[in-house]
Amino acid sequence: MEAKETNEAEALLQGQAEIWKYMLCFADSMALKCAVELHLADIINSHGSPISLSQISSSIAASNPSSSPQISYLNRIMRLLVRRNIFAAHHPSDGGDTLYGLTHSSKWLLRDSPLTLAPMAFSELHQWMVSPWLCFTEAVKEGGSPFKIAHGLDIWDFASKNPQFNHFFNDAMASTSKVVMNAILSVYQDGFNSLDSLADVGGGIGGSISEIVKAFPHIKGINYDLPHVISTAPVYEGVTHIGGDMFEDIPKVDAIFMKWILHDWNDKECVKILENCKKAIPEKRGKVIIVEVVLNEEGKGAFDDTKFYFDLLMLAHTNGKERTEKEWKTILEEAGFSRYNLIPLPALVSIIEAYPS
Incomplete structure (x- = not known):
């Protein structure tokens, strides 16, 4: 009894x-x-080797001459970041100043790196994006979008009326797209090789399809989005921009690519989009390449916790949702896709390769 x-x-x-x-x-x-806001990873990286707090502080002051950095505050913040393995602390044997270096985590905060998460971190941790998380209770009790509760507008209208928000939000999306596309192109070469034409549905200004066509020049690429979105799209070799509405129709192609699109919509809307995809591709050899988070409630992988954070992020910001494999299977079958392959990626997302027959 005592042990119990x-x-x-x-x-x-x-x-x-x-x-x-x-x-x-x-x-x-x-x-x-x-x-991220102080560019600490960039400061350390610019020196080429670990540096002291006073050196970090001097670089912060140099970038903003009117500032007077508080080293004691910086010390306490760095102490936690070292504990979280964002930065590394090197303690000289001679008792000199502690030197701070990069880790595999902080390398993802380098702004000039081809693959960086710094813009995403800046965006998601900005007060405009954090405020909706404080509105979950009201959303549960009364319904509605937490973002709209916090700001009076949904995220898209808010972005259209706030150029500063729109700028850092677009930077965040562009940075994460590069990270995801790098993972896709490293794993899915065979999936693109057999295609003659590919449409990126909801492709924004065409960044993703341009990377695919650049890697596979034989593909005729179509970037398909709302007319006002593609009106600002740059010219990419091998890519045609077409304006339209995916809820109405989709250009006919061998295959359709959709990255982080369906998680913005409810199940009924997803089925409608996928039904239109089915009409646009060949019945026998066509496919839809869906790039999305796949939740695994028992998952212990490096990204599994983050996937559940992402589901709540969608709730906070777009009223969208992430789905389990079972939920994806239900949607696909209802839309007429009887077969699918789930292809893991070295990233937060997976590829769901869906076939109509």
Whole structure:
């Protein structure tokens, strides 16, 4: 009986520790936000080797002569970021100043890197994007979009009326698109090789389809989005921009590519989009290449927790949702896609290759 009581006490203590942890884990996000806004990874990287806090502070001051950086504050923020393995701390054996270096995590915060998550971190941790997370309770009680509760407009209308928000939001989407496209092109070569034509439905200004066509020049690429979106699209060799509405019709091609599109829509709307995709591709050899998060409730992989964060991110910002494989299968079957392949990627997302027969 005594052992049982001891185990119960230990379990309760662990439970208390976990509540404290989750109550305050936003501190990780805010420390990361500070690191991104101060360009700490870039400062360290520009020196080519680990540097001291005073050197970091001097670089912050040099970039903004009117500032007077508080080293004591910086020290405390860096201490947590080192504990989280965002940066590394090197303690000289001679007792000199601690030197701070990059880790595999902070390399993703380098703004000039071809693959960077710094714009996404800046966007998602901006107060405009954080505010909707504080509105979940009201959304549960009364319905509605948390973003609209927080700002009075949905995210798309807010972006159209706020150039600053629109700018950093688009930068964030562009940076994550590069990361995802790099993963796709590293894994899915065979999936593109057999195609003569490919339409990126909801392709924005054409960045993704242009990367695919650049890697596979034999493909005739179509970037398909709303007319006002493609009106600002640049010219890409091998890519044709076509304006239209995916809820009405889709250009006829061998295959359709959709990256982070369906998670913005409810199940009924997804079925409608996919039905239009089915009409646009050959019945025997056509396919739809869907790039989305696939939730795994038992998953223990590197990205599995982040996928559930992403589901709540969609709730907070677009009222969209992420789905499990079973939920994707249900939608695909209802839209007339009887077969699919799930192809994992070295990324947050997977490829769902769907066939009409």
